[in-house]
Amino acid sequence: MTWAAVLALAAGTYLVRLSGIVLRKRVTLPERVARLTDLGATALLVALVATAALTEAGGFAGWARPAGVLVGGAAALLKVPFVLVVVLAAGTTAALRALGVP
Amino acid sequence: MCSVRRTALAPGDLRDALALAAAVTVVGMSFGALAAAAGIPWTLTMAMSLLVFAGGSQFLAVAVVAAGGAPVAAVAAGLLLNLRHLPFGLAIGGIVGRGALSRALGAHVLIDESTAFARARGTGARATAAYRLVGALLFVGWNIGTVVGILGGSAVPDPNAFGVDAAFPAALLALLLPSLKAADARRVGIGAAVIALAATPFLPPGLPVLVALLALVLAGKPDPAEERRRGTDGSGHGDGAPA
Numbered sequence: 001m002t003w004a005a006v007l008a009l010a011a012g013t014y015l016v017r018l019s020g021i022v023l024r025k026r027v028t029l030p031e032r033v034a035r036l037t038d039l040g041a042t043a044l045l046v047a048l049v050a051t052a053a054l055t056e057a058g059g060f061a062g063w064a065r066p067a068g069v070l071v072g073g074a075a076a077l078l079k080v081p082f083v084l085v086v087v088l089a090a091g092t093t094a095a096l097r098a099l100g101v102p
Numbered sequence: 103m104c105s106v107r108r109t110a111l112a113p114g115d116l117r118d119a120l121a122l123a124a125a126v127t128v129v130g131m132s133f134g135a136l137a138a139a140a141g142i143p144w145t146l147t148m149a150m151s152l153l154v155f156a157g158g159s160q161f162l163a164v165a166v167v168a169a170g171g172a173p174v175a176a177v178a179a180g181l182l183l184n185l186r187h188l189p190f191g192l193a194i195g196g197i198v199g200r201g202a203l204s205r206a207l208g209a210h211v212l213i214d215e216s217t218a219f220a221r222a223r224g225t226g227a228r229a230t231a232a233y234r235l236v237g238a239l240l241f242v243g244w245n246i247g248t249v250v251g252i253l254g255g256s257a258v259p260d261p262n263a264f265g266v267d268a269a270f271p272a273a274l275l276a277l278l279l280p281s282l283k284a285a286d287a288r289r290v291g292i293g294a295a296v297i298a299l300a301a302t303p304f305l306p307p308g309l310p311v312l313v314a315l316l317a318l319v320l321a322g323k324p325d326p327a328e329e330r331r332r333g334t335d336g337s338g339h340g341d342g343a344p345a
Contacts (some may be wrong), residue, residue, distance in 0.1 A: 005173035010153035018209040020191020041193035046291035047298035047314035053271040072272025089272030093265030
């Protein structure tokens with residue numbers, strides 16, 4: 001890693017972040033397009049959940065992690081407080097790994 | 103202005119933001135330790151956590167360099183992974199805040215978790231206050247974690263042993279669930295998950311999630327209930343209508 005690389009990654013990432021926010025400010029989006037940007041965020045976040053829960057380095061992440069996410073998701077459906085959802089998910093995965101589940 | 107911001111938050115918001123920040127701190131520790139193990143000077147590691155503040159791309163950049171890749175490849179891989187922040191900004195630009203300073207600072211703390219955390223709190227003053235709160239806490243947690251990780255080095259345990267890798271998708275899922283009550287969001291969400299999972303073995307990190315945007319073709323007609331919820335959106339942000 002070099003300073004040039006870190007600064008380039010930082011500047012590029014910041015520009016990406018800022019440009020979306022500024023674009024939203026500059027143009028008044030028609031209702032139809034505003035709905036699509038909102039649904040787009042949903043699509044990205046669900047895709048992140050799915051890939052983070054199930055995959056690791058392009059392959060299957062093993063059973064312990066998706067099991068934990070499943071328990072956390074079920075807890076969230078049952079309106080369990082957010083903090084407990086996070087703890088239950090991590091605890092389930094940690095317990096399964098301690099038992100030798102990959 | 104300050105008092106408006108303080109009262110806009112719901113009672114549980116601080117507790118929930120702290121839970122996310124705690125998990126981020128643990129991952130920050132592992133980032134600091136990993137970067138130290140890869141022989142990256144602590145000044146560069148800290149600069150990454152302070153200036154880039156995007157965990158996935160920081161891990162990826164370190165991995166690329168540790169595997170003998172060129173720094174320029176690390177930058178390209180990291181930027182590709184962070185491209186999703188642009189559509190996030192488009193979606194929550196109204197939540198981030200109105201002033202130039204709000205936007206400048208808000209842009210720096212735009213990550214998956216802050217986006218999902220704020221969206222789960224609507225589009226009004228509460229969402230803006232929640233975004234600032236969680237953004238600040240995540241930033242502080244990530245950087246404290248990085249410092250501890252650099253100092254702790256190999257003594258820092260693998261966060262996966264504590265199931266932290268399951269905590270993040272579970273937290274995002276919990277934040278998303280209310281919005282998935284709308285039929286159109288559910289269609290798009292399921293389509294996006296299928297597309298991203300199918301693409302993951304074949305595309306570099308970051309692209310599968312972007313390709314999942316193709317699921318927007320499933321958006322169809324607006325769900326009536328969703329339309330009502332969105333009714334406040336057009337009337338401007340910061341209208342102070344907490345849930």
